[in-house]
Amino acid sequence: MNLTQAIKEQAHRLGFSLVGITTSDPLPHAQVFADWLAQGRHGEMNYLATARSRACRANPQEILPGCRSVIMMGVRYPASSPVNDHHHSKGKLYGRIASYALGPDYHQFMTPRLKSLARFIEEQVGHPVSNRWYTDTGPVLERELAQRSGLGWIGKNTCLINPQLGSYFLLAEVLLVLELEPDPPFTADRCGSCTRCIQACPTGCILPDRTLDASRCISYLTIELKSSIPPDTRPLIGSWVFGCDVCQQVCPWNHFATSPVDPAFDHRLVDPRPDLVAASAISPDEFTQRYRHSPLSRAKRGGYMRNIAVALGNLGNPIALEALYRLLESDPEPMVRGHSAWALGQIISTQAHHALRKAALQESDPQVLQEIEMALAVHP
Secondary structure: OOHHHHHHHHHHHOOOOEEEEEEOOOOOOHHHHHHHHHOOOOOOOHHHHOHHHHHHHHOHHHHOOOOOEEEEEEEEOOOOOOOOOOOEEOOEEEOEEOHHHOOOOHHHHHHHHHHHHHHHHHHHHOOOOOEEEEOOOOOOOHHHHHHHOOOOEEOOOOOEEEOOOEOOEEEEEEEEOOOOOOOOOOOOOOOOOOOHHHHHOOOOOEOOOOOEOHHHOHHHHHHHOOOOOOOOOHHHHOOEEEOOOHHHHOOHHHHHOOOOOOHHHHOOOOOOOOEHHHHOOOOHHHHHHHHOOOHHHHHHHHHHHHHHHHHHHHHOOHHHHHHHHHHHHHOOOHHHHHHHHHHHHHOOOHHHHHHHHHHHHHOOOHHHHHHHHHHHHHOO
């Protein structure tokens, strides 16, 4: 068995469903990324726009001088449940959470696998090999490298799609100062004339050129965005409180996927349909304790409570009034109070109007006061 094949088999033994190898040649679509940045499609993710980030994403050798090969890998996570789940039953209001976030933080179990693979490679060649490994943490155009290593094609929804696994998988890579036999790229475009993902996107963020306007993507708005969600996009978020799976739920290729899910996701830490009223009462300490090993920790408590408030407002059910009163009156974070005021403005009732009037007399933060004023303007 040659070295390339031995590495692939070891990666499979470590739990990676997909394994492919490509060269470290510069990436021809780096200009697409540069144009995307120039159009401001990255929102507030300014770390993407630094000169260092741009250079590294255009050329793996900027990350690891002397790099010769890139091993691209993927693990499959559970597919999301249907889009049309009920959001209200038995006196409770339910939110939605992206399926990748239901289990443990994938960095926690993929990192040891990547370290182990790097050690295995050094054992095989008998000497240290300079390397870098990442899983959604480094300045790498992962999907293009994955396509170039034969793992699939980049779909219209911008996800990498594999004919057998669909798109519900997470990518990781190891860069090596070592020459391996590259795989042929995946050159077929199997999206064809299908536009289901574009049509189904709640915010219309999927663009015709296989990029998306991240500043309007629900995953960005509920996870990456650390400030207030723009008012015009709040109603479009629906009941999603962390991430979004809509463009994957409607993709026909995910209906065909048969490969098993990585066992690490068998340990579920988060309810896919959280009780929003109950979740709104989580204290900062409780949030840290409950979600410290979960992807939800990325949004931090303030971001998660902000998202819950928006979802409650979108559901528009009076069941949410008490929870929203409490958040508006006593939450320590102005951003949460402001979004709770907006949510109350979506529930037309005398109680909501009185709560907003009362908060207007007590609130001192100017941004929260502005949210209260806008919410009151909605009420007759």
